[in-house]
Amino acid sequence: xxDDKFYVTPWDVVGKVDYSKLISEFGVGEISSxxxxxxxxxxxxxxxxxxxxxxxxxxxxxxxxxxxxxxxFFLYTGRGPSGKMHLGHLMPLMFTKWxxxxxxxxxxxxxxxxxxxxxxxxxxEEIQKQMEEDFLDVIAIGFNPKKTHFxxxxxxxxxxxxxxxxxxxxxxxxxxxxSFGLNESSNIGQIWYTSMQAVPAFLPSVIKGKNIPCLIxxxxxxxxxxxxxxxxxxxxxxxxPASIQCSFLPPLTGMDGKMGSSQxxxxxxxDDEKEVERxxxxxxxxxxxxxxxxxxxxxxxxxxDVSFQYLKYMFEPDDSKLKKIYSDYKSGAxxxxxxxxxxxxxINAFLKEHQKKRKSAKSKIDSFMYHMK
Amino acid sequence: xxDDKFYVTPWDVVGKVDYSKLISEFGVGEISSxxxxxxxxxxxxxxxxxxxxxxxxxxxxxxxxxxxxxxxFFLYTGRGPSGKMHLGHLMPLMFTKWxxxxxxxxxxxxxxxxxxxxxxxxxxEEIQKQMEEDFLDVIAIGFNPKKTHFxxxxxxxxxxxxxxxxxxxxxxxxxxxxSFGLNESSNIGQIWYTSMQAVPAFLPSVIKGKNIPCLIxxxxxxxxxxxxxxxxxxxxxxxxPASIQCSFLPPLTGMDGKMGSSQxxxxxxxDDEKEVERxxxxxxxxxxxxxxxxxxxxxxxxxxDVSFQYLKYMFEPDDSKLKKIYSDYKSGAxxxxxxxxxxxxxINAFLKEHQKKRKSAKSKIDSFMYHMK
Numbered sequence: 206x207x208d209d210k211f212y213v214t215p216w217d218v219v220g221k222v223d224y225s226k227l228i229s230e231f232g233v234g235e236i237s238s239x240x241x242x243x244x245x246x247x248x249x250x251x252x253x254x255x256x257x258x259x260x261x262x263x264x265x266x267x268x269x270x271x272x273x274x275x276x277x278f279f280l281y282t283g284r285g286p287s288g289k290m291h292l293g294h295l296m297p298l299m300f301t302k303w304x305x306x307x308x309x310x311x312x313x314x315x316x317x318x319x320x321x322x323x324x325x326x327x328x329x330e331e332i333q334k335q336m337e338e339d340f341l342d343v344i345a346i347g348f349n350p351k352k353t354h355f356x357x358x359x360x361x362x363x364x365x366x367x368x369x370x371x372x373x374x375x376x377x378x379x380x381x382x383x384s385f386g387l388n389e390s391s392n393i394g395q396i397w398y399t400s401m402q403a404v405p406a407f408l409p410s411v412i413k414g415k416n417i418p419c420l421i422x423x424x425x426x427x428x429x430x431x432x433x434x435x436x437x438x439x440x441x442x443x444x445x446p447a448s449i450q451c452s453f454l455p456p457l458t459g460m461d462g463k464m465g466s467s468q469x470x471x472x473x474x475x476d477d478e479k480e481v482e483r484x485x486x487x488x489x490x491x492x493x494x495x496x497x498x499x500x501x502x503x504x505x506x507x508x509x510d511v512s513f514q515y516l517k518y519m520f521e522p523d524d525s526k527l528k529k530i531y532s533d534y535k536s537g538a539x540x541x542x543x544x545x546x547x548x549x550x551x552i553n554a555f556l557k558e559h560q561k562k563r564k565s566a567k568s569k570i571d572s573f574m575y576h577m578k
Numbered sequence: 579x580x581d582d583k584f585y586v587t588p589w590d591v592v593g594k595v596d597y598s599k600l601i602s603e604f605g606v607g608e609i610s611s612x613x614x615x616x617x618x619x620x621x622x623x624x625x626x627x628x629x630x631x632x633x634x635x636x637x638x639x640x641x642x643x644x645x646x647x648x649x650x651f652f653l654y655t656g657r658g659p660s661g662k663m664h665l666g667h668l669m670p671l672m673f674t675k676w677x678x679x680x681x682x683x684x685x686x687x688x689x690x691x692x693x694x695x696x697x698x699x700x701x702x703e704e705i706q707k708q709m710e711e712d713f714l715d716v717i718a719i720g721f722n723p724k725k726t727h728f729x730x731x732x733x734x735x736x737x738x739x740x741x742x743x744x745x746x747x748x749x750x751x752x753x754x755x756x757s758f759g760l761n762e763s764s765n766i767g768q769i770w771y772t773s774m775q776a777v778p779a780f781l782p783s784v785i786k787g788k789n790i791p792c793l794i795x796x797x798x799x800x801x802x803x804x805x806x807x808x809x810x811x812x813x814x815x816x817x818x819p820a821s822i823q824c825s826f827l828p829p830l831t832g833m834d835g836k837m838g839s840s841q842x843x844x845x846x847x848x849d850d851e852k853e854v855e856r857x858x859x860x861x862x863x864x865x866x867x868x869x870x871x872x873x874x875x876x877x878x879x880x881x882x883d884v885s886f887q888y889l890k891y892m893f894e895p896d897d898s899k900l901k902k903i904y905s906d907y908k909s910g911a912x913x914x915x916x917x918x919x920x921x922x923x924x925i926n927a928f929l930k931e932h933q934k935k936r937k938s939a940k941s942k943i944d945s946f947m948y949h950m951k
Binding site: 319322323329358359360361362363365366367369370371373374375376377378379380381382387388389390391392393394396397399400 | 769
């Protein structure tokens with residue numbers, strides 16, 4: 206969607222995103238406290254839900270109704286391997302892992318190497334090399350290897366492509382033009398691509414020979430793909446996939462857009478302790494006042510302070526601790542240096558563990574990869 | 579290409595085709611007697627070349643130069659499984675078999691089940707069922723099983739799709755719009771499809787890890803695909819494929835268009851003797867006069883007589899015999915009934931043999947199918 210102030214497509218997020226505006230423009234539902242309670246009853250509390258980081262959904266009520274009747278769903282999410290993975294990529298994956306454990310369900314994980322090759326100015330080999338790295342980050346999240354299936358668009362094309370043709374037959378150029386802003390200069394792979402992204406939403410139903418509900422956790426910018434998917438799937442005899450959608454982890458530089466690979470905007474999963482410290486200290490936008498004296502007197506603004514946001518989005522799951530940091534920073538009792546140090550320590554503790562798991566992940570790739578019959 | 583009188587695209591051939599006009603509009607070369615002589619020197623005489631049934635080419639001289647230097651080419655042709663196969667489909671395949679034997683080369687044979695599903699009002703299952711039948715007809719042609727590799731677009735997507743993405747990245751919607759007359763209401767699979775048809779022209783080079791020349795024997799209506807393929811392949815580091823192109827076997831009803839599945843227009847590979855007799859007697863457009871008396875006096879016109887055309891295109895390889903039929907019919911010494919009977923006998927003799935081979939072909943499918951590593 207396009208606005209004079211912000212802009213959200215599957216390929217670009219620009220400006221300060223107004224999420225309530227997105228909800229009405231995209232036509233998604235807000236996650237009500239009732240829905241959160243129903244999820245809690247099954248899986249326990251989750252801070253990303255409580256804090257409104259996952260804030261929107263489609264058909265979540267239907268999905269939970271089916272689950273209550275004993276009709277389990279599967280999860281579908283994915284990763285486009287274009288550049289190094291950063292914290293912004295891990296955030297929805299951590300929530301997806303929580304969902305997998307909480308509901309004890311299968312996860313189909315799509316690596317869209319075709320998409321990234323078709324949309325980015327990168328070679329096929331560069332994309333493949335990046336994807337090998339991404340496997341490690343995804344495995345390090347801790348998904349259940351017995352219930353998680355990696356699908357690589359090119360590698361698994363023999364099972365994905367035939368189904369994608371069935372989707373593609375129902376989608377015209379006009380439709381992708383309006384959904385994705387493609388035009389006559391777009392390459393024919395870009396025009397085709399959304400049919401590949403639709404497939405994991407019903408492929409498990411194809412494989413199992415019965416209609417299985419699907420839940421897609423994803424960042425809100427991917428909604429145009431799944432909106433189209435939802436229009437098409439009933440025409441092929443499948444359920445509309447449900448979805449649960451998160452807002453964007455802010456870039457280091459402030460609350461505009463999302464964490465991305467532009468200079469100084471991202472903390473990568475492979476950054477070492479010193480690099481994290483350097484980036485937070487140098488780039489992390491501060492909600493503090495210009496001088497210590499002013500800060501002590503008037504306090505800082507945690508709502509625009511990027512270090513605070515990282516604690517809120519990912520690294521301080523304890524609500525009472527987070528609340529205390531919020532009020533201490535707002536009152537001026539906590540300085541900008543101090544809140545940055547908390548973020549640095551928390552991120553480094555997380556990354557230390559993540560990098561350890563990442564190292565041992567290489568030998569596990571094959572066990573996560575879906576093996577075609 | 580579009581004309582007030584005729585119309586040729588990969589999906590439609592309408593009206594009486596002016597082949598010399600096609601040569602200049604498509605920008606293909608006429609096959610000179612020099613080129614025919616060079617082919618004869620290697621593979622012996624071929625009546626389809628001599629009679630101008632294969633009449634146009636691209637880069638055939640280059641291909642023969644490479645061959646002379648010991649740089650063998652491979653053949654690439656294919657079949658779109660949409661409806662029952664008929665004589666018009668077999669004709670270029672018979673020539674392809676002759677080429678395979680004459681030059682002792684590999685043949686990569688593509689079954690474009692995705693294309694037919696995307697362009698035709700048929701279900702996926704209908705297309706798959708037809709393709710199983712088509713395997714039998716293609717095998718019955720007698721290709722060398724040790725040197726022939728079937729590629730099925732959906733089944734072999736894991737090797738074709740990644741390469742097709744590389745092609746697709748170089749083709750815009752504008753380009754396919756002008757090449758194929760697609761528009762904003764075209765489905766996104768149709769828009770994408772030409773990138774799949776491009777792949778077998780260089781897939782053997784990918785597999786062998788070296789640039790191998792390619793020759794595509796095909797009916798002239800497929801030229802728009804390969805014209806685009808020729809534009810793209812050098813950008814990916816591969817040779818432009820050479821091609822050798824045939825005119826269309828006429829439908830039973832006369833010299834307009836090509837043999838197709840509309841009522842009474844085609845003789846199918848599975849037609850029995852009586853059906854062939856019935857179709858030729860009932861439908862085959864005759865170049866004879868209205869009464870026997872007139873016919874004896876003024877003679878017939880073999881150039882528009884469909885029975886004569888079938889003998890010329892496929893069933894009477896002996897030039898002196900064909901010449902005698904031509905002059906006897908033209909002088910009125912041979913009646914329309916007699917020339918029809920010759921065609922009936924020749925076609926039935928051919929189909930008897932073809933159907934025998936077709937029956938034993940089922941057990942050979944696997945040995946023709948390309949096995950991915």
